Each structure stands twice: as C-alpha cells, then as structure tokens.
Amino acid sequence: MRLRAKYLLVGDLELVENGVVEVDDQGVVVGVGKYTGGVAADLGNVVLMPQLLNAHVHVLDAAMADRDDLYIDDLVGWPHGAKYHVVKTLVRRRRHIPLLRAVARRMRGYGVGCAVVYAEYAARDVEEVFRGEGIEALVFQEAHGDFPDYPHVQVASPVDHPVDYLRELRRRYALVSTHVSETEDCHEAGDLALTLEALDADVLVHLVHVTPEEAAAIPPSKTVVVNPRANAYFVGKVAPIPLLLHLKPLLGTDNVFMNEPDPWAEMKFLHAYSAAAGWGLGEREILSMATVWGWEKLKCPPPIEVGQKMRALAVAAPYAGDKVLKYLVKRVSHRDLVAFVEGTRILPV
Template structure:
C-alpha cells in the first residue's frame, strides 16, 4: 500500500478534496477525505491525444514554413528528414522526447507514426525504457495493424483509405484521420470513412459539427501547432458543445510535447473553463484510446501526477484546478506515478 496526500482532484469533475489517494499494486484502492498538512496537488497524469514523435529528428527545422512545406506527405521537410535518419538516430530521438514527456506528467500519447511497420516497431523500441506508453496509430499498408494499436491516416484528400479503414474495423482497432487542417474540403470525406477520431478540425463549420455530434466522433485539437503553421484556430467552444474533445501537442518539430504549455495556451486563447481544459488533457484522450486512466477514482489505474502546490510558482493560488491548467510547468512536478 502507498498513499499520496494533499489536494486531490477527484473524478471527472476534478472536485478538489483535502485527503489522500491509497494505491495498491498499480490501482487506486481508495480516495479518502482526511486532514493533511501536504501542500501537494494530485491529479490524473496526462494523455497527449495527438503527437508525431518521429519529428524528434527535426526539432525547429520547420520554423517559418507553411503546412505543405513543413509536414505534408510525401515531399515536405519532415518526410525528407525522416527518410534521411537512420534507425538508431530515430529511436534515440523519439526516446528522448518520451523521457521529456515522462518527466512532465504524460502517461500515454496517441502517436501517428510514419513509415509503416518499420516505423511502428521503431517507436515500440524507443518506449521500452520509459514509462510513457505510446498508443501507436500506424501508417502505410494495412499490415501495420499487426504491430500498431490503430491506423492513423494523413487526410482524406491524400488518398482513399477505404482499405485501411476496413482493415482497422476487421482488426477491432480505432481508425483516426486528420481533417479540416488546411481547409474544410476533407472533413466530409473523412467522416464518410466512419472514423473513431478526427484530428484538428480547424475549419469545421456548422454542417460538420452537426455530423460529428450525430455520429459521436471525438476530436483531438492541437492549438499551438495550428498557430505555428498559420492554419487558423479551431472552433473549440463549438466542438466541446458537440462532442468529446481531447488535447494534443502535434509535431515535435514545431513545439515541445508539454501538456502544461498546451493547457495554458488553450485556457488563455479560447472560451473554455479550466476544468474543460484539464478534462481535454486527461480523461478525453484516455477515453478515446480505451485507456484505464485519466480519472482519480477507486478501481482505476494509478496513473497520477503530483505537483508542488507550495512551489514558488504555485504558492497562493486560490483554485488548484486553475493553478494546474494556467500556471503550472514541468518545474512544479514532484512525481509521476505510472
């Protein structure tokens, strides 16, 4: 048995209670209100809902480039850098990014991994020595599903993807696809593929939002990356009013995969509450991938983050949820329990 004490953000509402979380063999045994002198804040560890970890071999290389120049397949700077990197370089670079994510409170990441079976296996190798567990959305031939957790498509305007969608369905794994990043033309075609996850939806309009709601399709948004690439701002309030929305950091070449930075930016720039943002960074991504984490409740996996509520940065904060979302950084992290 182990106990974590302090202000605990409990359940899907992140209700702050003064008390403790009792852990036993990797599970949450109990959540109890009790007197405690601890100034720690205990919350669910983050689930990053969209990354491209392969970009770790090209950090900052795409600064100032357009979306097409930076990341569009098959001839963008990103894909040229991926082709030029040898396996050892790629695995080492991804592992170091995963180590950064580990230290800053992320327990899992939903990663779109390029390069087919070889790429998926490289990410598995990179993750062997860290506690972050990537949920691998593979690419290329449908045979990638033999080693990946799902299929991640670049966009409905890039290819047909009907065979890949069918293969994911047969394998019983999720199919995810980018949509509405450069413009709205690929959103309806993406929805026609009956996806389990849409990524970006920057240019979603009322007709798309109505379909998303009717078909119960969750969305992963990446506000900082959209800003860096100059593609626009997702209608985050409207998306939240229609479906489940999760938060991702997107391309490592553009931004560090810090959920603290992503939360603070989202809370500042959009019409959302701190609780909604924290839910996007934890519960929503976990639910999309079917992970048993993202909520502090008895019986759930003990994937938790402990931050120092009395750090020089957080001391005096009146609202622990707002403090975590708007103010906290990796320097405030005391412990990540995975």
C-alpha cells in the first residue's frame, strides 16, 4: 500500500512536501520519500505525522475531576491525600473500568497512540482497557511500602520511604519511576539524590526545582518527563526545560482530575510559556517532546521511517501559510484530526 499526503513528518520530524509512504502487508514501512508518480491512496491535504505520546498521566483520579481546592499535598500526597481515598474506593467497588474506558477514548480522540500511565491501583486493568481502546500503555503500579505484583512500579516520592525499601524496589522491578523535585519541600529533602542513588529510577517526572548543576548530573540514560500546565497550576513554577534538553525530555499532562489529557493543549501552553520566559524553544523540540523523543526513550510511538510499524496520525494541513511545525504546535486541536493510519488500515478519528 502506498499513501500520499501533502506533508510528511518522517524520521526525526523532517518535513517532506508531497510525500509518499509505502507499507507492506505486515503494516511495516518499506519506503518513504517524495511522490514522483504511480498508484497511491491520496490522503489529501493533511500532515501525516507520528501519533502523540502522553508521557505522564494519572487516569484513575478523573473520578474527582476539578477538585482543586486544596494544597497539593492534601490533594495528591501519599498516603492521606484526597486522591488516594477516592481512587481506592472506586477500585474496591469495581467502578473504575467505565471511567478508564471513557478517559482512554477521550485521549485517543486527541491523537494519543502511547501513554505512560501512573496507576495508584489496578495497573493491569489500566493496561488492558487502554490497549483495548487502541493506546499502547506503559503502566507503573504505585508501590505503597509493599511489593506489587506488576513489572513496573513507581513511588509518589522517594522521601516517603526508607532507603532500604527504595533499593529493594530497584532490585525487584524491571522499570522504576518516581515524581521528583515537584515541590520545593521535596527538593530540599534531597529527593533527587534518593532518586538517582537509592532508587536508581528509570523515569523521573517533574524536576521543577532542579538546579543547573543537578540537571547536568542526571545521566543521559534516564528518561525525564515535564508537565508544564500541572506544575504551573500546582506549584506556580515550570520545570527549567532548557536545562534538560540534553536529556530529550518528554511531555505529559499529569492528573486528569486537574488537566484535560490533551497533548495539543500542553504544547500550546509550553510554546507560549517558552516565549514569555525567553527560553526560545523551537517548535521541532516541542513537537519532539510529544512524539519521536518518546521512541528514543521508551520505544513508543514509532517514527515514520523504514523498518517501523506504521502508526501515524493524519492532521489537516495548514489552512494558511506554510509553517507546518509552528501550525502543529500553536494551532492544531482535536478538531483538526482526520484519521489514524495503523498498519494498512485508515481509521477515521
């Protein structure tokens, strides 16, 4: 199957105008380039790009949507934050599956093909529901001083637990993650050192309060995730992303109860914040945070390149001008999504 589109974003988001992608019967890309003739299914006036990654999202807490009337620790702090009481009750009564399905469908409608989900409870249910709705899910089950029966674990903060317990988590589990330096209190308590040394976490989320020296010391093997809207709402400060660019940070939307899990909204916010802060982040960098850098770090979503499974998103092309990357980062919303292209299937959004 050959697919033609007005624009392609291939490999490391290189722009190809009047492009064509060839996909074999197994749904693998076998050719990418400029259209020079021949039979092709014409997708029309669209940008064919990688699907989006939401690299940090709490989905079960949608049950307490827009409950933002408490201090951050009273809302989400382990073990007594309001979130834990609400979510535990929801799961115990088996009312979480319809909610998970609704959130997954909503995220799919934003063009999300991959999600890194923090599950306070019921990680396997989260994984199953999301994959059933077409989203590849890397799920982390929260450890509450115990040892969950799940291969990936996270802790709300390393300062909540003894050092020996953090080391044992690292020894037992394939992937380990944590929030780190989200609040000034946790940063001052030394949570980054605990994260890198005792826990040796694979995925570090937030990093709002890191210093230049601390950012430079984070090993390049680590995956870091920033959540600009959530950090602005909760702690009035955004992670110093220019200090983290060497780590190719990923973009997440954080708690569904607080933020709509919409990566387009996150990109718009970050683009505006970068301009106001004088950071000068480029549109390609911002779009990479929500797409191809996720492939480098977590193997999802795949880029559009030879040898990779075809999992793309067709977005209506710019209605004016030719600044494609800027248009995607500043202007696109779910209303502009046309179709998912998965293997040899073209699925309307």
